Amino acid sequence: MSFSNFVAPWWFLLLIGVALLTAGYVVAQRIRRKRVLRFTNLELLERVAPKRERWSRHVPAAFLLAALALLTVALAGPTAEQRVPRNRATVMLVVDVSLSMKATDIKPSRLEAAQSAAKSFTEGLTPGINLGLISFAGSATVLVAPTTDRPAVTQSIDGLKLAQSTATGDALVAAMASIDSFGKVVGGAEGPPPARIVLMTDGKETVGTRKAFDAAEDAKKAGIPISTISFGTEDGVVDIEGRSQSVPVDDDSMKEIAKLSGGEFFKAASAEELRRVYDTLGEQIGYEKKQADASKPWLLLGTMTAMFAAAAALLLGQRLP
Structure with missing residues (x-):
């Protein structure tokens, strides 16, 4: 698929924002990790805090970033040859x-x-x-x-x-x-x-x-x-x-x-x-x-992915992302 298949390809500039949010999230997680290691008694924390998979807390953010990318594609107005x-x-x-x-x-x-x-x-x-x-x-x-x-x-x-x-x-x-x-x-x-x-x-x-x-x-x-x-x-x-x-x-x-x-x-x-x-x-x-316009599948996928992000945040973190 080339840019000629999109009605408004300039909307892809929003992907720069998605990339910046991704980078910001990674940096924020590293800063948080350093703070935790600096101020926390790890032996006590391991005894009183329930263990959980580290990757699970990143699921809501991953879904949210994916939803933003999908919705950006929809905004760009993809087209496809249709009968x-x-x-x-x-x-x-x-x-x-x-x-x-x-x-x-x-x-x-x-x-x-x-x-x-x-x-x-x-x-x-x-x-x-x-x-x-x-x-x-x-x-x-x-x-x-x-x-x-x-x-x-x-x-x-x-x-x-x-x-x-x-x-x-x-x-x-x-x-x-x-x-x-x-x-x-x-x-x-x-x-x-x-x-x-x-x-x-x-x-x-x-x-x-x-x-x-x-x-x-x-x-x-x-x-x-x-x-x-x-x-x-x-x-x-x-x-x-x-x-x-x-x-x-x-x-x-x-x-x-x-x-x-x-x-x-x-x-x-x-x-x-x-x-x-x-x-x-x-x-x-x-x-x-x-x-003809082919943005509906991207819009549907983006919306569903955003809903998955909200559901994952509530299930795993008891809060919305």
Whole structure:
């Protein structure tokens, strides 16, 4: 631990006082010993005075000096890196609702498993996070603008409907536009809150006015990382107009989008894996590491040690130190 971990390290100057008190106590004990040896009949004293351990009479003073040292550390304001809930952030949850999401390689279907995991993610986010929802197939639709109203988001997740095509790039553009609009409203003196896009899809981009990779590069410039979740397996099959069509998951595209935006890629080949991914994202998004106040343990130890000093003085010397 360095002085940079303390809010007010100058309080450590009080330790000089503690050191002086320690030295003064030692000197006082030596002077007292000399006086006792000079003026006392030792033979008579040994016969009439009860014997006790010499070290025991120093216990109260030792506890008191230790308490002063501990309380000095508390006054210096120690800090430590702690996991704390975010006070402000914006997250756009972007969910693919193309026809490939009705594949049943993930039980009961990709869409139903995605809805269940997304609702759990929504409900588990810390209160300070503003969460929005976008669904996309042939086009992108902003279902919920960033808000702390979790029931509104979960209700919209329940209402997701399948449609044709996959316009991933347009969905990312819509997400960035929502984040930008919200940031201008709530930014204030601190500026817009930090933002992230969580993109969950299972297939390749098929349509759209803006390519997904280009949108990812724009997100990088805007400082909005995209966490991509590639959801599904290579064995996905759907029935479209009476014909069976293979819909394998497209991991490579999701990896590239995450890389270009400065985000992370996650692979989920089952409903359980998807829940774990969302749990991980919830921890990353909802909490952050900060240097926070860590003086309470020192204050508690100092107070308890001072109480021990008083108790020892009463038990051993029948007086307070």
